[in-house]
Amino acid sequence: MSSVSSGGERIRIDGGVVVAYQGGGHRILTDGVVIVEGNEIVHVGKAFDGRVDRTIDARNAIVTPGLINTHSHLTESPLDKSYIEDVGRRQFYYSGLFEMLPARSAGMDLEARQACVDYSMGELLRTGTTTIMEIGGLGDYTAQAVEKAGLRAYIANGYRSGRWYTPDGRRVDYAWDEEAGKQGFRNAIEFIERIDGTANGRIKGFLSPAQVDTCTEELLRLSKQASDSMGVPLALHTSQSTNEFQEMVRRHGRTPVEWLHDIGFLGEWNILGHVIIIAGSSWAQFAGNDLALLADAGASVAHCVWVFCRRGIAMESFPAYIAAGVNMTLGTDTAPQSMIEAMRWTAVIGKIMARDTSRSTAADVFNAATLNAAKMLHRDDLGRIAPGAKADILIWQRDSLFMVPLRDALKNIVYNATPEDLRTVMIDGRIVLDNGAPLFVDAAATSRAVQFAGERMWSEVQSGDWARRGIDELSPPTFPAWRE
Numbered sequence: 001m002s003s004v005s006s007g008g009e010r011i012r013i014d015g016g017v018v019v020a021y022q023g024g025g026h027r028i029l030t031d032g033v034v035i036v037e038g039n040e041i042v043h044v045g046k047a048f049d050g051r052v053d054r055t056i057d058a059r060n061a062i063v064t065p066g067l068i069n070t071h072s073h074l075t076e077s078p079l080d081k082s083y084i085e086d087v088g089r090r091q092f093y094y095s096g097l098f099e100m101l102p103a104r105s106a107g108m109d110l111e112a113r114q115a116c117v118d119y120s121m122g123e124l125l126r127t128g129t130t131t132i133m134e135i136g137g138l139g140d141y142t143a144q145a146v147e148k149a150g151l152r153a154y155i156a157n158g159y160r161s162g163r164w165y166t167p168d169g170r171r172v173d174y175a176w177d178e179e180a181g182k183q184g185f186r187n188a189i190e191f192i193e194r195i196d197g198t199a200n201g202r203i204k205g206f207l208s209p210a211q212v213d214t215c216t217e218e219l220l221r222l223s224k225q226a227s228d229s230m231g232v233p234l235a236l237h238t239s240q241s242t243n244e245f246q247e248m249v250r251r252h253g254r255t256p257v258e259w260l261h262d263i264g265f266l267g268e269w270n271i272l273g274h275v276i277i278i279a280g281s282s283w284a285q286f287a288g289n290d291l292a293l294l295a296d297a298g299a300s301v302a303h304c305v306w307v308f309c310r311r312g313i314a315m316e317s318f319p320a321y322i323a324a325g326v327n328m329t330l331g332t333d334t335a336p337q338s339m340i341e342a343m344r345w346t347a348v349i350g351k352i353m354a355r356d357t358s359r360s361t362a363a364d365v366f367n368a369a370t371l372n373a374a375k376m377l378h379r380d381d382l383g384r385i386a387p388g389a390k391a392d393i394l395i396w397q398r399d400s401l402f403m404v405p406l407r408d409a410l411k412n413i414v415y416n417a418t419p420e421d422l423r424t425v426m427i428d429g430r431i432v433l434d435n436g437a438p439l440f441v442d443a444a445a446t447s448r449a450v451q452f453a454g455e456r457m458w459s460e461v462q463s464g465d466w467a468r469r470g471i472d473e474l475s476p477p478t479f480p481a482w483r484e
């Protein structure tokens with residue numbers, strides 16, 4: 001037991017089942033005791049004799065580490081809902097990137113983006129995210145919202161040298177502005193220096209050049225150098241659409257991952273978004289071994305299962321990437337921003353693609369959502385319940401309608417839990433969600449604001465669409481309206 005006294009309140013958590021960390025992995029500690037002092041866990045075991053200020057009775061509950069969500073866009077993703085499902089153009093291999101997202105983004109004003117950030121705080125807390133990695137453009141606003149809601153966050157202001165667009169719904173073109181990319185890079189570094197370590201260390205920064213096909217080699221080289229010298233994660237959307245894969249092969253004669261390897265971009269600070277359309281995958285139909293390059297470099301993948309499987313596209317396969325030695329983490333990317341859903345769909349789609357129920361297990365997805373993400377962040381004080389770790393803790397009800405019968409706590413969380421079963425969330429030693437409700441987020445007000453934001457967006461999508469289509473043409477209603 002280590003006991004670095006932070007002088008804070010000492011809280012005892014009596015847990016019926018504690019998912020505790022020992023010997024390099026998670027272990028099941030039945031009738032365990034977790035002692036939190038200040039923002040740290042100072043003791044984990046079967047008993048504790050010392051003085052405490054307060055006791056949380058979780059004897060009828062499951063105590064787990066908080067989940068680390070490694071890929072999100074809080075300023076936009078809530079407005080994917082009710083819009084982006086059940087549509088997708090064959091020309092773009094069903095990706096929503098080239099038609100649906102530009103139309104959505106054009107319809108979003110600043111107030112809508114802020115409403116999305118505020119709304120996301122409650123959604124993340126209710127579904128188990130304690131550390132969020134956010135890629136967006138409202139870093140300062142997001143940092144304020146995170147500080148108020150009580151989350152832990154890594155925040156990046158994204159930047160790029162160009163943007164894609166489609167002039168006709170048939171092909172993807174690129175409009176370049178190298179100087180804007182470099183200015184965005186300088187602003188992103190200034191942002192990190194300004195916010196890193198604020199909110200008692202809960203807020204940190206990272207770098208996110210946006211996409212492999214919209215950043216020049218020079219911008220990526222500068223980003224990699226800065227990430228290494230600053231010791232911050234380096235995110236990049238990579239191999240996220242068949243069009244992008246083909247574009248990189250056309251430009252360089254290399255897969256996106258091979259090209260990143262060639263220019264020296266890959267390394268242990270990488271958190272590559274998606275990496276779905278790779279050499280050897282059925283959507284690429286292109287020879288090569290991208291997974292070996294990623295594994296050799298120690299790069300990590302932020303796997304966001306839902307944004308792809310919703311379009312009929314799956315990683316081939318989650319267990320195959322693990323077997324290849326790639327450090328796999330989980331993110332939400334789109335709506336819903338739920339790590340419960342991310343773990344469940346990752347496990348199940350992984351089994352389907354591997355045609356093997358014994359792989360892509362509850363252990364694999366829970367490790368991805370905790371320890372693997374902490375490894376990528378170079379943080380041995382996150383993603384685990386152990387002395388010296390930050391007190392980021394979830395308490396799940398174990399006798400609810402959905403959680404009984406309970407024999408294996410992780411199987412029930414991954415395959416059966418609902419957000420209602422998550423009763424208490426502690427982050428940095430502070431309770432931020434209790435009785436299933438976030439304490440520092442006005443759930444009703446933020447939900448109303450995001451509804452209004454959606455209504456404004458739906459009426460404006462035509463301004464961002466190449467064919468000037470309205471909302472019902474871009475995203476046809478599921479059923480026709482009643483006729484009198």
Ligand SMILES: [Zn+2]
Nearest residue numbers: 073237273333
């Ligand atoms: Zn993304």
